[in-house]
Amino acid sequence: MVTKESPRILVFSTEKISDPGIDQAGLRKIHYSPTVYVISVPCSSGIKPRWVLHALQSGFDGVFIAADGHECSYSPRCPELTNDIIAECQRLMKEKEINPKRIRMAAICSVCAEPFANHMNNFTKILTELA
Amino acid sequence: MEESKKKQRIGVYICHCGGNISDHVDVKGLRDVMAGEENVIISKNVMFACADSNQKEMIRDIQDNHLDGIVVASCSPKLHLHTFRGVAERAGLNPYNYVQVNVREQCSWAHSDHPDEASLKAAGLIKAGIRRVASSEALYNIEIKAHRSVVILGAGVAGMRASIDLAKMGNQVILVEKEAVTGGNLSRKGALFPTGQKGTELVETLTRQVKNEPAITLFTNATIEKITGSIGNFQVEVAIHEKAGETLTFATGAILVTTGYEPYQPVEGELGYGKSTRVIPIDAFDQLLESKSGELQFEGKTVRRIAFVYCVGMRQTNGNNKYCSRTCCTAAIHSSLVVHEKFKGVKAFHLYRDIRTYGKNEVLYERSSKAGDIYLLYQEKEPPVIEPRGDQLLIRVKDQLTRKRELELETDLVVLVTGMVSRSDSTTVADRLKIPIGNDRFFNEIHPKLRPVETVINGIFLGGSCQGPKNITESVQSSLAAAAKINAIISKETLFLEPIVARIDPKACTWCGKCKEVCEYEAIFQVETNGKLVASVNEPVCKGCGICGPVCPYDAIDLAQFSNAEIEGMIDGFSDVVTLVQKTGTEEVTATKKTVKMMDFPSEWRSIMQSLQENPMTIPEIATSTGLEPALVTWHLMTMNKYFIVEPAGMDDSEEYYRYQLKIN
Structure with a gap:
């Protein structure tokens, strides 16, 4: 059951591919926790670790990166570069004694409405257990 | 990049979307909360933010109140980002001092099961939009000289x-x-x-x-x-x-x-190819026709009977080439007619799967049939079997049009009608x-x-x-x-290019080269400023992906519209505490529905209604008639259905799509 006390999740999503997938979840009334907030960026490899840290230190319980994976139109190295960013985030999180499980990533495609909702439900569960 | 001055006169527009948002989200409550936000001069509810009447009102607001930033909380930016950038521009405001907040796809629709929580989320989203616009910079399209x-x-x-x-x-x-x-x-x-x-x-x-x-x-x-x-x-x-x-x-x-393209190259053994030199692709056959006159000879023997086998390497159910090459039927029939014109007494058999001599080329098919060419229909799963017999070729084929009887043909030449591959x-x-x-x-x-x-x-x-x-x-x-x-x-x-590009702070940069290394477009180069080597961005080449940002050890790179101030401002906005008086009930929406005027409808609604004046139509038909994207038609039509403006009117003839008709006039 979703409540106002549900874990707060910040999603970084890609404008061209993941955003349409997340929009489609809404269009099809596939529900997920209303404490999920989305910021769109051009590419998941452009997310700065300081933004992730800022979110985790200002009331967010988890950060989810909705990436393009190999579909990224900017760089064939995108999956590898996004992984590096997550590794760096986790290193910084450890320093601040934040559980590294609080950051997750998955490829969300432009029609991945159900997978997105499932990821949110799953992450909500994980974060509830961590609390 | 310089720290730009925070915007002081912000206008906020919160859209009902005819109920799509206001049925689940307390738009009036949000309007009152946003009116109390720092630097917000105007906070309004609108029935349809995208309607022409509202666009005009926004322009008046921007000009009369000297607004320096606007936030529109309505649908996904995929739909109307350019609409409202246009509004800003027409009002004399820089289009990049406008922020779109998605409170429909990512809020009212996604959380229609929890309206109270949806309202709280919408508050966070709009506050984030206000903070983002407050930190936004005016950006100008990049001008480049074009080489002729x-x-x-x-x-x-x-x-x-x-x-x-x-x-x-x-x-x-x-x-x-x-x-x-x-x-x-x-x-x-x-x-x-x-x-x-x-x-x-x-x-x-x-x-x-x-x-x-x-x-x-x-x-x-x-x-x-x-x-x-x-x-x-x-x-x-x-x-x-x-x-x-x-x-x-x-x-x-x-x-x-x-x-x-390249002509398809038959594989060894495919339809007798490679088993006999007398099985040749159509290109080789055409060259043979060019080189001979008087009598058609191949390898020293007069050719009296030819079989053309169609769709070689094309329309493969299991292979990679699913497509029809569309030119080869015509090419084969044309070659057959050249044979008849140039050489007397040659009989041609055409083993085909479908004849696609579209357009004017159909004339050729008719001529070939009149010239006495014989057409035999084979199926992909039972292709002709072609084997050498002496200096001839024996073909066994199941003709689908003569009760699938297996026929035997003896020919001097088999021409494989190959299509085009990449x-x-x-x-x-x-x-x-x-x-x-x-x-x-x-x-x-x-x-x-x-x-x-x-x-x-x-x-x-x-x-x-x-x-x-x-x-x-x-x-x-x-x-x-x-x-x-x-x-x-x-x-x-x-030429003018979008200004969403990376910017480097030369004061912070120490030229380590990491940004240059990750840039796929070679948009980053080294320059000397004030006796110091730093990175610089070739703006027209930059694709605006922002990949160079996170790799910089000194955080010297920002992507326009995605600066630290803008993103971290949004995060703060999401987390800001909001008190909304929770209320349920939709009586207000019902009231406005009755008084809504045609002019208040979005222009898409009006064009959809226009196209439905005569007959009921399916979504693809409406898309064609209005010139709107089918996804956009679906979006609007579903709303129009919900508010009793249109209704389903049965399936189309192929039973693939529903037709819709007008319910109100």
């Missing part, structure tokens, strides 16, 4: 024809051909329908025109090695293979790809140009119907059969369409 020159890859019929027109329109053309001679596949064709002119003659005429045109520089035995830059100013490196190791670099405004070097070309390839391995356009000659890379165009099977007419049509588009762009002296 074009690099064309491939000097086949499409490339040569386009280069002649582009030259006549006043452009310099660099025509790059991989082979030693021009003409490509056309130079291997004999007499062509309907003029009877030979392929070789056409190639000669075009080559002469190309060579006589001073604005065209032709390089044969040459390939493109590397491409950098962007529309208006590409740098194309061309390797000249005749002079080993020599490469030339050309600055060019646009690139046209006319690399053409060139084996197409992946190399695609990698160098960064243009996408489809499942059929031909190059992909942006939109098959509405933008058929453009690629996703601005400034790179497609012409001819590198895009998919085309006949000569169609190849030339597409390459000339591309030529006209290219000229329309590069003949303007200046």
